[in-house]
Amino acid sequence: MKTVLRLIGSTFILAMLVWALTINLAIAPSQAAIRQLEEAPGQMVYQSRQTLKDQQGGSWQAIAFKRIRPDDTAVIYLRLVGFPGTAEIDHSQPLTLTDSMGKTLTAADVSHDMFTDKAQMEPDVGQYDLQPILMQLELAMPLRLTLATLDQPEIILNVSPDVVGEWQSLTVQK
Template sequence: MKCRVRKFFSRLLLLGVLVLSISLISDILNTATAAAAIRQLEEAPGQVVYQSRETLKDQHGNRWGTIAFKRIRPDGKASFDLRLVGFPGMVEIDRTQPLLLTDSLGKTWKANDASANIFTDEIQPHVGQYDLQPLVTQLQTAIPLTLTLATINGEPVKLSIPPSLVQEWQTVANY
């Protein structure tokens, strides 16, 4: 009798663990495949912008907005940039230094500052924009990246970029 009860509870426990595992795996898969929607905006007649927006956390848990966008001008010229937006007063970006993109295999690329192209009267110290056009096709979509952003106070900001976001950036760049 005790053996049957123990067997019953063992099976019940195993069933509970299986249901919980399936639920967790389902949540992980849904989170991993959920990507920000790619937006299309018409800024002016004949000028279109495609963009991907995502919020990421740096090494200290501070939130950063990332906006990868391709702008196609009326004359047909296109650019692909990455804008990084920190919380005001939290950080001052050192625009004399390039943005470093490093994959998990140790390969590093440099993206030049393009903050002068931001359409505002005054560039904010917590906002940076970088030209990814020359290197976006070189990034591998199966390998995560780390962005390293130089700051005025000397401590760089590090952002982890999942492979799914790299793939989304390449999709935007190919529009």
């Protein structure tokens, strides 16, 4: 009788574990997917959107995107957007990307591509050219992004290796 009760108890516990695992897999957040948009006839945009935290715990939207123009030229940019009043980005400085081994790369600020009039430029939005450096980033290493600001110490954003991999996957989008 004790053996039967133990078997029933063990089976019940195993069934509960399988059920809990199934529920967790069903509601676990999925990795963000690359989004595809047609901005205009013949002009495609592929995007990866992530939320990154700065050293103060503030949230930043990180949108890595590849734009393919009708003439088949392509650019890959990273747009960083803070909440209004978060920081005033210094657009005269590049974005600095540093991996966990200390390798440092820079991405040129191309925020002027977003706005035709400099007066329209949002102080808490920066856009950077990732194309020349994207494939130099190591997939297995986290990154630290450093944003120069005009009104406070630099902003530091941490990026996981999974996000770096998603950004690099933009290069194969056609």
